[in-house]
Amino acid sequence: MSKQKYEIPTINKIDFAMASKYGSPVKSQKIRTEIDGVKISELTEKFGSPIFVFSQKQIEEKYHTLHNAFSSRYPDVTFGWSYKTNYLNEICKIYHDLGSVAEVVSEFEYQKARALGVEGKDIIFNGPYKPKADLKIAVEEGAKIHVDNLFEINDLEEIAEELGIKIPVAIRINMDTGIYPQWSRFGFNFENGDALDAVERMYAGGKLYLTGIHSHIGTFMLDANAYRLATMKIMQLKERVERKFNAEIAYIDLGGGFASKSNLKGIYQSAEVVVPTADDYAEAITNAIYEFNKSENLPKLYLETGRHLIDEAGYLLTSVWGHKRFPDGKKGYILDAGVNLLYTSTWYNFNIELDKRYEGDNEASMLNGPLCMNIDIIEENLMLPPLDRGSVLTISPVGAYNYTQAMQFIRYKPAVVLIDKEGTPRVIKEVDDLATINYKEV
Ligand SMILES: *Cc1c(COP(=O)(O)O)cnc(C)c1O
Numbered sequence: 001m002s003k004q005k006y007e008i009p010t011i012n013k014i015d016f017a018m019a020s021k022y023g024s025p026v027k028s029q030k031i032r033t034e035i036d037g038v039k040i041s042e043l044t045e046k047f048g049s050p051i052f053v054f055s056q057k058q059i060e061e062k063y064h065t066l067h068n069a070f071s072s073r074y075p076d077v078t079f080g081w082s083y084k085t086n087y088l089n090e091i092c093k094i095y096h097d098l099g100s101v102a103e104v105v106s107e108f109e110y111q112k113a114r115a116l117g118v119e120g121k122d123i124i125f126n127g128p129y130k131p132k133a134d135l136k137i138a139v140e141e142g143a144k145i146h147v148d149n150l151f152e153i154n155d156l157e158e159i160a161e162e163l164g165i166k167i168p169v170a171i172r173i174n175m176d177t178g179i180y181p182q183w184s185r186f187g188f189n190f191e192n193g194d195a196l197d198a199v200e201r202m203y204a205g206g207k208l209y210l211t212g213i214h215s216h217i218g219t220f221m222l223d224a225n226a227y228r229l230a231t232m233k234i235m236q237l238k239e240r241v242e243r244k245f246n247a248e249i250a251y252i253d254l255g256g257g258f259a260s261k262s263n264l265k266g267i268y269q270s271a272e273v274v275v276p277t278a279d280d281y282a283e284a285i286t287n288a289i290y291e292f293n294k295s296e297n298l299p300k301l302y303l304e305t306g307r308h309l310i311d312e313a314g315y316l317l318t319s320v321w322g323h324k325r326f327p328d329g330k331k332g333y334i335l336d337a338g339v340n341l342l343y344t345s346t347w348y349n350f351n352i353e354l355d356k357r358y359e360g361d362n363e364a365s366m367l368n369g370p371l372c373m374n375i376d377i378i379e380e381n382l383m384l385p386p387l388d389r390g391s392v393l394t395i396s397p398v399g400a401y402n403y404t405q406a407m408q409f410i411r412y413k414p415a416v417v418l419i420d421k422e423g424t425p426r427v428i429k430e431v432d433d434l435a436t437i438n439y440k441e442v
Contacts, residue, residue, distance in 0.1 A: 025383055026361045032353035032394045035315055036419045040355045043417065043425060044392055049319040050337035052403055052416040053425070056094060058313035060421070063098050066258075066309060069282035070301070074289070077301045080124045082256050083109040085306025085400050086314075090418055090428040092116055095309075103256075103304040107134035110143070124253070124304065126172065126214070128186060135159065139167055146170045146214045146253070148187055153202060160207035170212030170253065171198060175233045177226035183218045190233045199241050210247055212302075213238055216255025219307060220264065224280040227254060231288035239294045248295070253302035254285055260311030262397050263349040278308075307400040314399020316341060320391040321370070331365040333387060338369010338376040341414065342398065343405040345378050352378075355392040358385035367393075371410050408437055 033040055036055050043053060063079075070077040080103035081095035087109060092102070093116060102113035105127035113123050120141025128148045130138070135152070136159045138145060147153060147169050160167045172187030173195040188195040202208040213234045217226055231254060238249045258281050261271040289298065318337035326332050339345055352367070362383040369376040378395070406413055412432040419425045 026363075028362070028383075029357055029385060030351070030353045031355070031357060033355065035394070037423045038419055038425050040317060040392055040394060044317055044319065047415055047417050047425070047427060048431065049317055049392065050335075050341060050414045051317050052341075052398070052414060053315045053317060054091065054310075054399060054416065054418045054428075055313045055315075056418055056420050057423075059091075059094055059310060060098065062309050062313065063095070063100075066278045066282075066305065067099075069278035070286065070303065073282055073286040074298075074301055076298065077303065080253075080302055080304045082304050082306030083112065084404055085256075086310050086403055087112055088403060088416060088429055089116060091310070101302075107131055110134060110138060114141075124214075124302065126216070126304075130155075132159070136162070139163065144170060144212065146172045146187075146212070147198070147202075148172050150198065150201070153198065153205070153208065157205050157207045166206075167208050168211040169202070169208050170214050170251070171195065171202075171210060172214045172216070173234065173237065174215060174217070175230060177217050177229040179218055179221060179223060179226045183216075187215065190237060195237055196240060199237075199245075203245050210241055210245070210249055212251040212253060213241075213249060214253035214255065214302075216304065217257055219257045220259045221257045222259055222267075222274050222276065224276040224284040227281060228284040228288045230254060231285050232292050235289060235292035235294075238299065239292075242295060248297075249299060251300035251302055252289070253304065256304040256306045256308075258305050258308035260307045260397060260400060262311055263351075265347055265349055311400040312397040314397060314402065316395040316398045316402070318393050318395060320387050320389055320393070322389060323387070326366075331363055331384075333365060333367050333384075334370065335367055335378065335393065336370050337395075337414070338371045338378060339373075340369065340371055340376075340409045340411060341406045342369075342378060342395065342402055343407070344398075344402055350378070350395045350398070352382060353394045353396075354385075354387070355394070358387060358391070360386045373410075408432060412437070 035053055036057055079100040081092060081100040082103045084105055101122040102118045103124045104110045104113055120143045123143040125138050125143045126146045132155045135155055139159050156167055173190050174184045174187050175190035176182055188198045199210055215230050215234060217230050234252050241247055242249060259275045261275055263271050316337055318335045321334045321336055324332045362385050364381045365384040366380055367378040415427055415431040416429040417425050418428045
């Protein structure tokens with residue numbers, strides 16, 4: 001009898017999951033053949049792969065839903081488009097055309113808003129780092145300055161001195177809203193009195209006065225009640241300041257942070273179940289204003305929602321380049337998009353859909369990107385049928401942050417396509433090339 005050949009043992013997880021309403025896990029396939037009526041195959045053939053695709057129709061629908069939730073409950077509400085969430089020119093323009101002002105957190109974003117024709121008075125300037133020269137320009141142009149720290153108060157006083165004016169400012173505050181870890185890095189704390197102290201410090205200097213109170217309590221907030229608490233504390237500070245300094249604070253700003261329908265890793269219920277609706281958020285904030293308003297007038301209300309408005313309107317199309325069988329027996333796919341474009345894959349389980357139905361049973365597969373980096377993993381374990389070179393996957397929702405945080409690392413940053421309301425796709429950002437990324441190098 002000849003000796004049997006030694007084979008390396010492997011362990012494969014056997015999934016006993018019962019068939020659900022979506023069918024059996026070895027047969028079920030999630031398929032998407034189009035976005036807003038435009039075929040996925042047409043998009044990749046015409047515009048290449050990988051590409052980000054945005055739907056103007058879906059952007060506008062989400063905007064109207066959220067705006068109506070607030071404006072039906074409150075007489076004076078304005079949205080500020082959070083540039084860092086997505087500052088592609090054509091995307092910002094859509095929000096400005098819908099009536100949003102600009103919310104920026106750096107001199108770069110400020111300049112971008114100005115270049116898009118947004119007037120200074122329609123720019124909210126947030127953030128912990130505002131270079132003094134740029135802060136001065138923002139003051140001269142009448143932007144809404146949201147003060148983050150005492151150094152900035154000093155800078156603003158010097159600017160007031162230089163310009164011979166008194167400067168209206170808003171203050172950013174942070175507070176306990178029952179959500180932990182608490183975001184206490186930005187602005188001045190409410191509970192320990194730092195916020196009121198900072199306002200006193202402003203009035204003591206005689207060069208600044210308060211016109212607004214702002215907070216941005218976090219991102220992906222799954223508890224609408226946190227906004228009720230934030231609003232309550234803003235309104236309490238407003239009343240104290242108005243009484244103490246005989247001031248009138250014209251506006252309050254509740255920042256952003258409303259969740260989108262993406263699936264956060266570690267949360268096992270689906271986004272449909274855990275994410276509050278636009279009405280939940282609007283109810284929490286506007287009720288608290290009515291309840292705690294002690295002044296004759298209602299303040300103007302600003303919101304700086306980013307993620308909730310755009311996340312689901314953005315898709316990434318990526319193609320299979322090849323596949324392998326790893327030594328442990330697992331199937332691995334090489335895609336043309338990786339963590340260079342999906343920086344947020346660490347936190348979210350994306351919805352990943354196939355361009356058509358494929359023959360064969362599903363098996364647990366790993367999705368890797370094109371980077372020569374071991375960490376370039378989009379999905380560790382996804383049940384997929386056998387795919388081949390050229391199979392296209394649609395990954396969503398990726399409208400928030402993924403493009404602005406996409407890295408020009410190893411490969412060029414890809415093109416971006418917008419499908420307009422008529423269902424016509426057009427390039428709003430070309431794929432980079434050597435000339436566009438290298439032009440400042442010597
Ligand atoms: C990032 C940011 C926003 C937008 O946050 P989302 O979670 O995208 O809604 C709003 N305001 C400020 C100050 C921010 O830093």
